[in-house]
Amino acid sequence: MSATGIGAPVRRKEDFRFITGQGQYTDDVTRPGETRAVFVRSPHAHAKIKSIDVAAAKAMPGVIDVLTGAQLATDKIGNLICGWMIHSKDGTPMKMSAHPALAATKVNCVGDAVAVVIAESVALGKDAAEAVVVDYEVLPAVVDPAKAQASGAPQIHADIADNTIYQWHLGEKKDVDAAFAAAKHVTKLDIINNRLVPNAMEPRAALADYDAGTDNLTLWNTSQNPHVARLVISAFVGMAPEHKLRVIAPDVGGGFGSKIFIYPEEVVCLWASRKVKRPVKWTSDRSEAFLTDAHGRDHVTHAELALDANGKILALRAKTIANLGAYMSTFSSSVPTYLYATLLSGQYNIPSIYCEVDAVYTNTAPVDAYRGAGRPEATFVVERLVEVAAREMQIDPADLRRRNFITAFPHQTPVIMAYDGGDYNASLKKAMDMADVKGFPKRKRDAARNGKLRGLGYSTYIEACGIAPSQAVGSLGAGVGLWESAEVRVNPTGSVEVLTGSHAHGQGHETTFAQLVSERLGIPIENVSIVHGDTDKVQFGMGTYGSRSGAVGMSAIVKALDKIEIKAKKVAAFMMEAAEGDIEFKDGKFTVAGTDKSAAFGDVALNAYIAHKFTGAELEPGLKETSFYDPTNFTFPAGCHICEIEIDTETGKTEIINWTAVDDFGTIINPMIVEGQVHGGIAQGVGQALMEGAYYDAAGQLVTGSMMDYSMPRAHDFPSFHVGMTETKSPSNPLGMKGCGEAGAIASPAAVINAITDAIGTEAIAMPATANAVWTALQKLQAPKAA
Template sequence: MPKDTGIGASSKRREDVRFLTGKGRYTDDINVAGQAHVVFLRSDMAHGRINSIDTADAAAMPGVIRVFTGADFEGVGTIPCGWQVTDRHGEPMQEPPHPILAQGKVRHVGDPYAAVVAETAAQARDAAEAIVADIEELTPVIDMKAALADGAPKVHDDLKNNLCYDWGFVEENKAAVDEAFQNAAHVTTLELVNNRLVANPMEPRVAVGDYAAHDDSSTLYTTSQNPHVIRLLMGAFVLGIPEHKLRVVAPDVGGGFGTKIFHYAEEAFCTFAAKAIQRPVKWTSTRGEAFMSDAHGRDHVSKIELALDADHNFTALRTETYANMGAYLSTFAPSIPTWLHGTLMAGNYKTPLVYVNVKAVFTNTVPVDAYRGAGRPEATFQLERVVDKAARELGVDPVELRRKNFITEFPYQTPVAVEYDTGDYNATMDKLLELIDRDGFEARRKESEARGKLRGLGLNCYIEACGIAPSQLVGQLGARAGLYESATVRVNATGGLVVMTGSHSHGQGHETSFAQVVSDMIGIPEDQVEIVHGDTANTPMGMGTYGSRSLAVGGSAIVKATDKIIAKAKKIAAHLMEASPDDVELKDGAFTVAGTDKSVAWGDVTLAAYVPHNYPLEDIEPGLEETAFYDPNNFTYPSGAYACEVEVDPETGKVDVISFAAADDFGNVVNPMIVEGQVHGGVAQGIGQALLENCAYDENGQLLSASYMDYAMPRAHDVPMIKVDHSCQTPCTHNPLGVKGCGEAGAIGSPPSVVNAVIDALQSAGHDVTHIDMPLTPPRVWAAMNGANATGGGGTAHGRSVGAGDTATH
C-alpha cells in the first residue's frame, strides 16, 4: 500500500500553495528603499576593439546617477572559473580574464561594455542609447575547427591561440584502444552535433545590490542555484569583500536548469555599484538579454567509433569532441565536456577500452556551461546513437545488442575512472518493454502507414553520474571548491523543528521532500518540519543545487544532523525514564525503553532539552541543535531505459512524438510524485532539444535565434503523455538514504530515443539515412528523405547523414 506520509509517500508539494496563489517571493519582487536601476549597454558585434567610450551626454540625461565603463573596474577582480582542467600533455588550460564590463575588446554579441545607473529603468535605457562608443569591428571566430586553424583571429589577444585545452582520457588507454580498432571485426563510425541550447527558465535573472555604510556590509539578492558559492566567488575573487561582510540571498527562484549556477558579471556589478553610489542598485534581465547573456548549453561536435568482435561484443570506444567554451570560461564550463562527460562514456556497457579526446575552444559566442544533465546527455547521445547504428549495420536487434554488452556484476570498475556501485540494466529494459508493448509495434506501424505516415520506434539506455563527489577526488581533478553539503537541525522546545540546508530549491520540491525525510526519521507530522534555504546569513555553508545532488548529498547531510539530534534526545529521554540510552528506541514520535512499558513523548523530551531542571548538566548540554556536513565518497549512478514512438509525415518531414516511456532506477524514492514530475520535465526538455531547439549564429557572430520568434521552445502539443516507472530500485550503497539522482535523467535519456525513432521510421520506408543532427526540424528530415545536398554532421560509408550545416535547416 502507498504510504500516506514520510519517505515513500506522494506528499503534495507544500510550496505549491504560494506558487499557485501568486504568493511566491522572487528576486524581482524585492525592492529596497531608495534603489536605483541599471541598464547594461551590450555589444552588437561579436568581436571588436574598444577605442573609446563617450559617456558625457548619457551622464547629463535626466535621472542618471552614474555611468560605468570597464575603466571603473581597473584593479577589481574578474569573474573566476571554478574548475581548472589539465590537458593530456600535463599543461594547465588557458584561462583568460573575464572582466565585469568589457575592457579593451568586446568578445561576443551581448558582452556588456557600459552600464547606466539611474532613478528609473526607463531613464537608464534612454541614457544608454546616448552613449557613443567607437568600437572597431574585428573578424570573429564562430566555427570551432576554424578557430583552431593557423592564423585564426584570437578571441583573447594574450593567449597563444583559441584552444582552451586538449584533454585525453584515459591517456594510457590510447595505444590499446587504437590496437583494438585495428583488430576489430566491425567498426561503426558516427559524426554528430550536440546542438547549442538556451536554458530559458521561466524567471529571467535578477540582481539587487545593497550596501550598508554603518557596518561596511553588502547584500546581494539574486536568482541563484547556489548562494554560498556566489558569496565565495564574488567576495573572495572579484570584489574583495570578507564573507562575514557579504550576504547573498536567493529567494524563490523560477527554474534554473543549470544556467543559474554560475556567478555572473551583473551580480558583481550591482554589488559594486551599490557601494559606489551608496544606494541599492537593481537589474532585471529582459528575455532578449537572457538569450545573449545567460550561459548556453551543449554545443559539441563529435566523432565516435565503436569496435566490436565477431560475436558482437564491444571491444573499444574512441571519441573526439570539439567543445565550445564561448568567449569566456563560465564557472564550471571546463568540467562539463571532460570530467562530467568523458567519465560516462562507458555507459551501461562492459566495453573494456575507452579513449576520449576533447578540444575545448574559445569562440566569439556566449559562454557555454552546464545545462540540465551537463556532460552526461552529450555522452549518452553519442554512445546510444552509435550503438543503435551498429545494430542496424550488423542486422541485429538493438535491444539484444545492448543486453549482450550490459554490465551485470556490481560493483563495476569502468575503464574511465568511475566505479558503479549498483544497477540492474536488464531489469529496467524488461520494464520498458513491458510498458511499450513492443510486440504490438508492427501493427501500430501498419496503422500509421495506412494514414500515410511513417512510424518509428527508438530505444536507448542511459547511466548518469550525479551527486558529484567526493571533494578530495574532484579537487585532484581541478575543482576549486568542495562538493559537500550541509544542514543544521534546530528543534524547538515544543517539538517542531527547523532544518537549515545549504541546498537550494528552484522547483525541485525540497520543502516537501526534505521534510518527509525528517518526519520519517522522528515520527512527527511533516507540517512540524520547516525547511529554510537560500540565505547565506541563515544557513550553513553549502554548495547549492545542481547535478541531481539534492537528496543524495543535501538530504544525507540532513540525515546526519538529524541522527545527532536523535542521539542526544535519547540521552535526555533515558534520563527521564531512568534507563540506559542504549535501551531507548524512537518510533512514531515517542521514546520507549526496550522490553518495558516506559514511554515518553517527543515533545516532552524537546521541552526538557530547553527546561533542563531534571537532568545532569555535566552529562548533557541544554538545547537541541546540531549541524552536519556530508561529503559523499562516490557519485550516485541512476540508470534507465527509454523508448519513443514517432510518426513522420513524408510530405513535409514533420515529426510527431506519439508516445514515450521511461523506466528508471533511482534507488530508494522519497516522493514518487515529485520524481515523476522531474522525469516529465526532463523528457520535455529532451524532446525540445531533439526536435525544436537550436541556438544559431551566423558567420559574423550574430545570434540568429535571439527571441522566441526564432528559438522554438516545446509546447504542450509537442509532448505526449509519458509513461514513467521507477519500480526497478537498486539502492545506492554509500549514502544513508540509498537514493540516487532523478532531476536530469529525462533530459539524458530522451534525445537519443527520439532520434533513434526517426531513423527507424525513415529506414522502414527504405530511406538510406543513418543519422540526422538535432534538432530534427521538418526541413532537415525532408532533406534526409529526399536526398537534398547535405553537409556537416556526419556522412559515413553506411548511408547518408544530414547535419547542422544543411541549407535546408534555414
C-alpha cells in the same frame, strides 16, 4: 509507509504561495530607494573599445550614474573565474583568459557589457544607455570552434594561441587502437550536439544593497548555490570579505544549470550599490538572457565503436571539440571532460575507451552546464553508436544492448567511474513491455497505410550523479569540495527547522526534505520547515545541481538527525531516570526498554531547553545538530527510454506518439515529484532533439535571440508520458538514493533520433531534427544516386 513519510506522494508545501501569486522571486523583492541597472552591451561579436563617452548619458533625466569597465579596474574589482582546473595531455594547465565584469578594452561576444547606467527606472535607464557613445574598432569574429583553432583565425584573447583552452584526453589510446584493429565491425558517426539556451522561465536578476552604517553588502539573486556565489564574489572578485557579504537566493524560477554560475551582472550591481549608496536592481530581459545566460552543449564529435562478430563491443573512441564561448564560465571546463568522457561506457561492458577533447574559445556566449551537463552528450554518443551498430550488423537493437550490459557490480569502467549497482536488463524489459514493442511492427504497417513513417528508438542511459566525493573531484581538478551540509534545529515546542546548503528552484525540497524529517522523528510534516538560500541563516553549503540534493543533501540531513536522536536519547534518559542505553526511539516516542515509561518527542525537546532534569556538567542544554556529509561515490541512476514517433512524409514533421521511461533512481522519497522531474527532463531533451538550437551567423550575431526564433517546446509538442520505475538502492549513501533531476534530459535526445532514423532509414540527420531537416533527408534518399 506513513501518509507523509518516505515514499508518499505528498502534495507540495511550497505550492500555496505559487498558486496564489505570493511567491517571492528576486524581482519581486524591493528595497527603499531602489535604483535600476541597465547595461550597455556590445552589438559586435569582436571589437576593440577605442573610447566610451558617458557624458550625454549622465545628463539624461533620472540617471544617477554611468559606470564603465575602466572604473571597475580602478576599483580593483577582480575577474570572474572558472573553478575547475583541467590539464592538457601534455600536462600544461588550461589557459583561462581574463573575464572582467565590464569589458574595458575589448569585447568578445555580442552582449558583452561595456558600461552600466544606474537610473531611477528601467525605462529612463534604457533611454540613457542609448546615449552612451562607444567607439568600436570591429574585428573579424569566429563562431565555429574548428575554425577558431585553424591558423589565421581571429585571436580572441591575446594570451591564448589558437583559441585553444586545453587539449585533454582520457583512457588508453594504445589499447583502443589495438581493439579497433582486431574488430570485425566498426561503426562511425559524426555528431553535432547542438547549442541550447537554457531559458529558465524566470530571467536572471540581482538586487544589491549596500549598508554604509555596517559596511555590509546584501545580494538577492537568482542562484542555485548562494554560498558558492558568495565565496567566488569574495575570494576571487574581491568585492567584500565573505562575512560582510550576504547572498540570498529567494524563490528561483528554474535554473537547469544556468543559475549555478557567477555572472558579471551581480558583481556590477554590488559594486554599483556601494558607489551610488543606494540599492541597485537588475532584471534580465529575455533578449538579454539569450545573449548572456551561459548556453549549453555545443559539441562536435567524431565517434567510433568497435565490435566483434557477435556484436560484443570491444572499444569506443571519440574526438570532441567543445565550444566554450568567449569566456570560461564558472564550471565550463568540467562539462566536456570529467562530466562527459567518464560516462562513455554507458550501461555496457566496454574494455577500452579513449576520448580526446579540445576546448575552444569563440566569439559567442559562454557555454557551461545545462541540465545533464556532459552526460547528455555522452549518452547521445554511446546510444547513437550502439543503435547504428545494431542496424549495420542486423542485430535487434535491444538484443545488442543486452549482449553488452554490465551485469556484475561493482564494475570499474576504463574511464574512471566505478558503477556500484543497477539492473539494466530489468529497466529495458519493463520499458519494452510498457511500450508494447512487440506490437510495433503492426503499428508501423498501419501508419504506412496512412502515408506515415513510424519509428522506434531506444536510449539505455546512465549518468553519474550525487556529485560528489570531495577527494575524488579534487583529484580531477575541482576547486571546491562537493559535500553538503545540514543543520537540524529542534525548537522547545518540538517543531523543527532544517537548514540545508541545497537550494530548490522547482524541485520541491520543502516537501521532500520535510518528509524525511517527519518520518524519522515521527512528527507531523506541518511541524517541519526547510530553510535554504540565505548565507546568513544557513551554514556553508554547495547548492543544487548534478542531481545531488537527494543523494548528498538529504544524506547530510540523515546524519544530523542521527546526532539529534543520540542527544535526545540522553535527554530522555534524564527525564525518565533510565540508562541512556535503555532508551528506544520509535514513531516519535522515547521509551525505556522493558518498562511502560515513555516520553513524547515534544516533551524531550522541551526538556532539552528548560534543562531542569540535568546539570550543565552532565549534558549541554539545547537540541540542534549539524552535519557535513561527503559521499563515498557518485550515484549511478540508469534506465531505459523508448520513443515512438510518426513522420508526415509530405512535410517532414515528426510527431511523438508514445514515450516510455523506466528509470532506476534508487530510493524514492516522493514519487509524484520524481515523476514530475522525469517529465520535465524529457521535454527538454525532446526540445533539443526536435526544435531547439542556438545559431550565430558568421559575424557572430545570435540569429535565435528571442522566443520568436528560438523554438521553445509547448504543450502540443508532446503526448502524455508513460513513466515507470525499477529500484536498486545506491550503496553509496544512507538513504539509497541516486537522483532524478537530469535523467529525462540525458536519456531522451538519443531516443528521439534513434526513432527518427529508424523511421526514415538513414542515419544522416542532426539535431534539431526539424521538419525541414527530416524532409531534406527524405529527399536525399529518394533522389537518384548521383554518378
